[in-house]
Amino acid sequence: MTAxxxxxxxxxxxxxxxxxxxxxxWDSVQDRFGIAGRVVVHTTWGVWAPAALLDPELHRTLGxxxxxxxxxxxxxxxxxxAASRYVMKYTVAAxxxxxxxxxxxxxxxxxxxxxxxxxxxxxxxxxxxxxxxVAVSRTGAIGVDIERxxxxxxxxxxxxxxxxxREARRLAALPPERQRAELLRLWTLKEAYTKALGYGxxxxxxxxxxxxxxxxxxxxxxxxxxxxxxxxDTHRVDRYLVSEAHRGALPGRAADPSAAAGTSAAEDEGxxxxx
Numbered sequence: 001m002t003a004x005x006x007x008x009x010x011x012x013x014x015x016x017x018x019x020x021x022x023x024x025x026w027d028s029v030q031d032r033f034g035i036a037g038r039v040v041v042h043t044t045w046g047v048w049a050p051a052a053l054l055d056p057e058l059h060r061t062l063g064x065x066x067x068x069x070x071x072x073x074x075x076x077x078x079x080x081x082a083a084s085r086y087v088m089k090y091t092v093a094a095x096x097x098x099x100x101x102x103x104x105x106x107x108x109x110x111x112x113x114x115x116x117x118x119x120x121x122x123x124x125x126x127x128x129x130x131x132x133x134v135a136v137s138r139t140g141a142i143g144v145d146i147e148r149x150x151x152x153x154x155x156x157x158x159x160x161x162x163x164x165x166r167e168a169r170r171l172a173a174l175p176p177e178r179q180r181a182e183l184l185r186l187w188t189l190k191e192a193y194t195k196a197l198g199y200g201x202x203x204x205x206x207x208x209x210x211x212x213x214x215x216x217x218x219x220x221x222x223x224x225x226x227x228x229x230x231x232x233d234t235h236r237v238d239r240y241l242v243s244e245a246h247r248g249a250l251p252g253r254a255a256d257p258s259a260a261a262g263t264s265a266a267e268d269e270g271x272x273x274x275x
Contacts, residue, residue, distance in 0.1 A: 015235045016042040016133060016242050022051050022086065026094035033095040037139035040244055041091045042237050044130045045083050052082035061089065063104050084132060088113070088125060091134045124195055131240050140229075140247040143195030145188045146240050153183050162187060164209035164221065185234050186210060188243035189218065193232070196245045 017028045019041050032039040052058060059066050065085050072078045085105075092115055093100040104116040115121050124135040124144045135144040159168050167186065171179050190205045209221035210232070218232040226247065234243045 014040075016040040016237055019043050019087075019091070021047040022090050022100075024094070026090075029091065029094045030097060033136065033138075038135065038137035038142055038246060039091075039095060040133060040135045040144055040242070041087070042131060042133045042242065043087055045080070045132065046130065048086055048132070049079045049083040052086045053079065057101070058082070060101055061086070063101070065105065080127075084125060084127060087132050088123065088134050092121070092123070092136055095136045122196070124192075126191075126195075126242075128240070131237070133237075133242055135244060137246060140249065141196040141198075142247075143192040143197075143245045144242065145191035145195065146237075146242045147184055147188050149181075149184070149236060149239055149241050151184055152180055153187060155179055155183055159183070160206065162190070162205045164206060166211075166221065167209055184241060185243070188234060188241050189232055189245065192243045192245040193220075193230075196247060 014032055014036065017032060017039060019026065019029065020043065029039050029041060052061075055061060062069055062082070062085060065081075069078060069081055069085075072081055088105075089100050089103045092103050096103075096118065105113040106116050107113055113123055115123070118138075120138050122135075122137045122140065122142045124142050126133045126144045126146045128146050128148065131146055133144050133146050135142045153162070155171060159171065162183065163171060163186065171182055174182060187205075189210055190208050193208060194205075209224070210218055211221040213219050218234070220227045220230055229247050229249060231246050231248065232244065234241055236242075
């Protein structure tokens with residue numbers, strides 16, 4: 001697991017960038033997106049929810065999401081929906097360096113959003129407790145997932161469901177605390193990967209395996225398709241693990257923009273995101 005600082009840029013795109021509020025600052029987001037072609041942003045509900053609800057341009061900023069916002073029966077649900085949409089819209093607008101009102105989300109099968117006029121963009125959203133994470137990529141499909149770092153997932157009950165046989169054998173030999181931490185890391189990686197594929201929870205985790213290469217980087221275990229096109233990373237953000245999966249171009253081949261558009265990986269916030 002990599003735990004770099006917010007300014008670090010690695011093969012997996014660098015550690016998530018913190019943005020405090022709609023006013024930014026957004027320089028680090030724009031710099032990362034310009035250099036790496038993708039960026040992961042993290043923030044909390046605290047500032048974003050009031051900023052959204054007090055915005056006199058709320059109707060205009062939400063755009064096509066306004067009717068859905070109005071349909072939520074409770075104020076807490078409206079608050080959460082508005083905050084998540086604002087973080088996504090402001091992040092995309094900052095990355096593209098356009099006004100936030102220019103961002104109009106479209107929705108693909110399964111509720112996954114794209115951005116009208118930017119078909120090459122892939123988006124992913126994850127949230128749990130107070131933390132919100134948004135990923136934007138113009139270089140291929142992207143997925144993110146988060147979990148509390150202290151969450152305990154019982155290996156004896158979930159190991160077979162979550163792990164390949166090889167992973168299960170490796171984890172079974174670990175001391176309890178390392179086993180718990182590694183199972184949680186694998187959970188977030190598999191969530192992020194299946195989001196990037198556009199499968200979400202419909203894909204069996206026991207069919208997705210991870211291993212480390214000679215340099216200690218996480219990679220898909222053979223015989224997964226396009227293994228060399230994928231990069232993965234996990235970072236500690238406060239009390240949480242944040243994992244990112246990104247599918248770039250295979251060596252010697254250009255990235256396929258339609259692949260990013262077709263597998264955009266932000267889950268619909270109508271249901272609770274597991275990560």
